[in-house]
Amino acid sequence: MNRVFIGSLILCSSCAFFVSDAIDPRLPRYSENGSNVAGAVLSDGVWNSKGFSRTMFEIYPDRDSIIFEMRGIAENDNRSLDVSFVWVSDDIETAEDLLLLSDKVIDVSDGLRVVSAKLQQWCLFEPNGQIHFRNVRMTESNSFVISGSFGFDRSEDCFFENEMTFGRFDFELLENDNVLIYNE
8 A cells, every 4th residue: 555655656746736726716826836837817718737747948048049838728619729938048058047037027128929839830929928937946856946927918910819818837847858958
């Protein structure tokens, strides 16, 4: 019995734990624990990362660009909807440099763009909004816990029909797994 319990703990060490917010149960409760969850209020429903564990942070030092991708589902139509934040940064070149994002707000003045993917169609737009990395820290096991909030409205030129008026995220990321550095 103890072996089964210990095995279950080991298997679930990277599981996502979606704990609903007390004020708005459609969203995950804000945390800074690396719970591997994200969620956002849409103009016509909710987007969340339930059931998706693949979150990526891609660093392109030679191009001075960063991509933060979250996979999720828009519950109004039950289809996957990936949301990526792309911006220009010349101060992040290594995984450890992610710590510089702690308490940083990224918006259009930083070159912020949002890429959304739905049914393998991509749309790139300049949002009216921002992403706020409230807390970025390294754990004792050398993983990164990245927590924060975001919100934006859509571009009229985009198939993306929703506004993500408010969202939050809390992920634990590992270098060479979901923190990737692409040097050309």
